[in-house]
Amino acid sequence: MTSIKIFDGNDTIGGNKIYLEENGKGIFLDFGMNFKKYGAFFQEYLIPRYTRGIYDLIHLNLIPHINIYRKDLIPLDLDVLSFPTLNVEAILISHAHxxxxxxxxxxxxxxxxxxxxxxxxxxxxxxDTSSARLGSDVVYFSPKNQIENGNILESQRQKLIRRDLICTDKFTKSFNNFFKRCVQPRKEFIEGTISNIENRDFGMEIKSYEVDHSIYGATGYLISADNTIAYTGDFRLHGKKGKKSEVFFRNAKDAAVLIIEGTRAAREDINESEEIVFQKCLETAEQARGLIVADFTARNFERLEIFKKIAKQTGKTLIVTAKDAYLLDSLENADGINRMENVLVYEEFKKGKKNWEYYLLNQDNGIDFIKPTEILKEQSNYIICFSLFDLKNLLDIKPTQGTYIYSSSEAFEEESEFDFQRLYNWLNHIGFEIFGFEIIKKSGRLKPKFMEGYHASGHASKSDLIKVIDIVDPDIIIPVHTDNPKWFSKQFDNAVILKDNETYRL
Ligand SMILES: [Zn+2]
Incomplete structure (x- = not known):
């Protein structure tokens, strides 16, 4: 018997926690953070208390009330044993968002x-490159100890535990070595196993397919036992790897159930593609004066490759932040491609370096850094990948002329409108010409207005959602990752809209 229970992410964009059970054995399809629910209580520096483990998250209903959590995150005054347990065999991750x-x-x-x-x-x-946030330490973490009367949890910083990793594709020796490497030397490092999915038995068959999304490595899954369930994760058809997404959907033709993302079910379709973004940004870069700053979502490496291509065609050099460089360099351990060739790393004015930065500096494959003063000398020769949070560095570079290209997602929330005002203030202060967005006054409020062609979404349009559903032709459609599940029931007779914690049995 097959059952599907959506714990979260059925009517919000993100926070997917989908539990699939086949004959008593279960797996989670993603276990994401629900930013919308978190945002109702927390913001920037107002965050869950580390010293209380999952206490705040449980009491604010930000995570499901089931007995599936790390023991060391449960303070003495939190009763988790009364929650139902699940027979979890594994957690499937669709992508690294x-x-x-x-x-x-x-x-x-x-x-x-x-x-x-x-x-x-x-x-x-x-x-490696960010300070651990509760829950986002996916591959490894420092366990906690109960102290005082057991209600306070303290991190054992000298100890690091890595989870068991099961790869959907072949892993290389350098992949293995990368995971052995601890950026922060610890007294005790407990390594989990690394294996390939082909050698594992979960009581169900799990097939994986690469799909196109705004981050590399995105995967769609087909899970079969009595029935076949297809899970899209996040996907699109209009990126460079759009054809790969189509291959996944063609292989999903036998699926009885299609669990599909619907991020854009509430938005109008527009004419967009990464190719259009390339042409538009290239045109802008060719006519740009002074230093070019390109702003796109962190970890959107396809967009980064586009700006690398633009830099090459306009005879400029691309500069990335040290964090981006570390991530780009890490990817080489999957496919052997050196993505740091002809790319420079921005050397920030700051005291001391973190361990991962030393690693980058000591690389023998020749990663080159550039100082702000050197950039100024030939400012029109560079495209630098900065977002709002990096703009303070422009005060050190002191460019006399510049062009800012905003090539990232649009603001849908009121809160991010303030970010755009801040971004505008920075650029206005420094005297940069802005492309990709402008600030307009609408019903007495300052709002960003986006220019066409500078960005393509990471998610499928409504017409593409219809297209892939037609290809798969499933018995049942379950929408997730959407704030408009009703769109699916209007379009399709066989759409099933599940509520939080509701189970669907086949
Ligand atoms: Zn995503």
């Missing part, structure tokens, strides 16, 4: 995680 995997770090260590090698590399590189 935190709204899909940002709560996996909370789960019991005994659950192995399944993902593409690229996704694993990105997750480790993200952990």
């Amino acid at each position: 935190m709204d899909h995997c940002g709560n996996i770090g909370l789960l019991k260590l005994e659950y192995p995680i399944i993902a593409s090698t690229t996704t694993f590399l990105l997750l480790k590189a993200i952990s």
Whole structure:
């Protein structure tokens, strides 16, 4: 018997936590952080208390009330044993965006995680370069100890535990070595196993297919036992690897159930593609004066490759932040491609370096850094990949002329409108010409207005959603990752809209 239970992500964009059970054996399809639900209580520096483990998250209903969490995250005054348990065999990750995997770090260590090698590399590189947030430490974490009366949890910083990793594609020796490498030397490092999915038995067959999304390594899954269930994760058809997504859907023709993302079910279709973005940004770069700053979503490496191509065609050099460089360099451990060739790394004015930065500096494959003063000398020769949070560095570069290209997602929330005002203030202060968006006054409020062609979404349009559903032709469609599930029931007779914690049985 097959059952599907959606714990979260059925009527919000992100936070997917889908539990699939076949004959008593279960797997989670993603276990992401629900930014919308978190945002109702937390913001920037107002965050869940580390010292209370999952206490705040449980009490604010930000994670499901089931007994599946790491023991060391449960303070004495939290009763988790009264919650129902599940027979979890593994956690499948569709891709490395935190709204899909940002709560996996909370789960019991005994659950192995399944993902593409690229996704694993990105997750480790993200952990290496950022301070751990509760739950987002997906591949490894420092366990906690109960102190005082057991209600306070303290991190054992000298100890690091890596989860068991199951790769959906072949992993190389350098992949293995990368995971052995601890950026922060610890007294104790407990390494989990690394294996290939072909050698594992979960009581169901799991097939994986690369799909196109705004981050590399995105995967769609077909899970079969009595029935075949297809899970799209996030996908699109209009990117460079769009054809790969189509291959997944053609192979999903036998699926009884299609669990599909619907991010754009509430938005109008527009004419877009990564090719259009390339042409538009190239045109802008050719006519640009002074230093060019390109702003696109972090970890959108396809967009980064586009700006690398633009730099080459306009005779300029691309500069990335050290963090981006570390992630780009990590990807080489999956496919052997050197993505740092002809790319420079921005050397920030700051005191001391983190361990991962030393690693980057000591690379023998010749990663080159550039100082702000050197950029100024030939400012019109560079395209630098900065976002709002990096703009303070422009005060050090002191460019006399510049062009800013905004090539990232549009603001849908009121909160991000303030970010755009801030972004505008920075650019206005520094005297940059802006492309990709402008600030307009609408019903007494300042709002960003986006220019066409500078960005293509990471998600499928409505017409593409219809197209792939027609290809798969499933018995049942279950929409997730959408704030408009009703669109699916209007379009299709066989759409099933599940509520939080509701189970569907086949
Ligand atoms: Zn995503």
